Amino acid sequence: MVERDIEFGTSVTFAGVSKTYGAVKALSDFNLSIQPGEFVTLLGPSGSGKTTALNVLAGFVDATKGDVLIDQNSILGLPPERRNIGMVFQNYSLFPHMNVFENVAFPLRLRKMAAAEIQKRVGESLAMVQLDDLGDRMPNQLSGGQRQRVAFARAIVFEPSVLLMDEPLGALDLKLREAMQLEIKRYHKQLGCTILFVTHDQGEALALSDRIAVMGDGQIVQIDTPDRIYDEPNSKYVADFIGTTNLLEIEHKASSTIRFSDLEIEFTLPDNHEGWGRDRTSVSLRPEKLHRETSTDNQTIIFDAMIEEYLFLGNIIQYSVRTKTGKTLLFQEHRGPSVPILARGDALKLAFSIRDARPLDGETHGSGVA
Known part of the structure; x- marks a missing residue:
């Protein structure tokens, strides 16, 4: 592979941007x-605003209000071709009548670069995506992963200041998506570019991003690093959207006593119980934080449950269990010779540490800080 020493990453700022379509925001x-x-990844369901934000930055959609800046300079008055932004689409958007080399060379020819420079840049870009020996192939002679890599090479060949990726892995099968995630991380590290990635796939967002902005109703609900988004969601919306979680309702009985309504258990919070104010009405508890009762301390909550169903997930078994109140919960544990697989109808005691229960307020959406 040809090593490139490119430092073209730059800052991007959305400042109070709104976009309306009639009565729809x-x-x-x-x-x-x-x-x-x-x-940075914009993550959210359909209609959350993530693709609209991407299209405003790319220049495909005009903002109704606000400003967008690249390197502190407003770009709203510039047409898409003058914003120096690369774009990778879900459907590749390769020209079927051009071979791989000409597809990658297309943005350079639009910029009227010299033939020698085109040859050099296309060669470097194809080498980066490990397709330098396929320059004469036509798109219909390539696999899905190869076509996506050609699309990536075309997007970065002119050294854009920002690279946008709109659901770029959505058309690939699972194993190929996982392989392409590793390649995208490698490309990002090698190029040092600024990337805005759009997806509804939380696994992609967690695997690829420096920060994730969870979108809802045209706004950022929460933005943070992948681990903090996963471990410290600020609302039921984020907790339920990122990964799999159990939501348990709580009531405040006294200054430091709460009642888990779904478990019919009261618990005295430890002295340093910050974050458990009376505005907190539920907790998020990840399935992997539940475990079979082993040892207890004053931080542990134990309850009875019964196995309803289980899923074999390779190195992990995921159980669906029912509490005595009828609440269904999920818990996961790794397989092992000393960990027997439970069967439907088996009774067991489950436990979790209060430290692993993330208190949430009653709002559907939290307030993100970008």
Whole structure:
């Protein structure tokens, strides 16, 4: 592979951007600051505003209100071709009548670069995606993964200041998506570019991003690093959207006593119980934080359950269990010779540490800080 020493990452800022279509608000006072070279993912369901934000930045959609800046310079008055932004689409968007080399060379020919420079840049870009020996192939002679890599090479060949990726792995099968995730991380590290990635796939977001912005109703609900988004969701919406979780309702009985309604258990919080104010009405508890009762301390909550169903997930078994109140919960554990697989109808005691229960308020959406 040809090594490239490219430092073209730059900052991106959305400042109070709104976009309306009649009475529909696709974006509402959207604010986001992306640092040079950062990989930020907009994650959310259909209609959350993530693709609209991407299209406003790319210049495909005009903002109704607000400003967008690259390297502190407003770009709203510039047509898409003058914004120096690369774009990778879900459906590749390769020209079927051009071979691989000409597809990658296309943006350079639009910029009227010299033939020698085109040859050099296309060669480097194809080498980066490990397709330098397939320059004469036509798109219909390539696999899905190869076509996506050609699309990536074309997007970065002119050294854009920002690279946008709109559901780029959505058309690939699972194993190929996982392989391409590793390649995208490698490309990002090698290029040092600023990437704004759009997806509804939480696994992709967690695997690839420096920061994740969870979208809802045209705004950022929460933005943080993948581990903090997963471990410290700020609302039921984020907790339920990122990964798999159990939501348990709680009641405040006294200054430091709470009642888990779904478990019919009262618990005295430890002295340092910050974050458990009376506005907290539920907790998020990840399935892997539940475990069979082993030892207890004053931080542990134990309850009775019965196995309803289980899923074999390779190195993990995921159980669906029912509590005595009828609440269904999920818990996961790794397989092992000393960990027998439980059967439907088996009774067991489950436990979790209060430290692993994330208290949430009653709002559907939290307030993200971008």
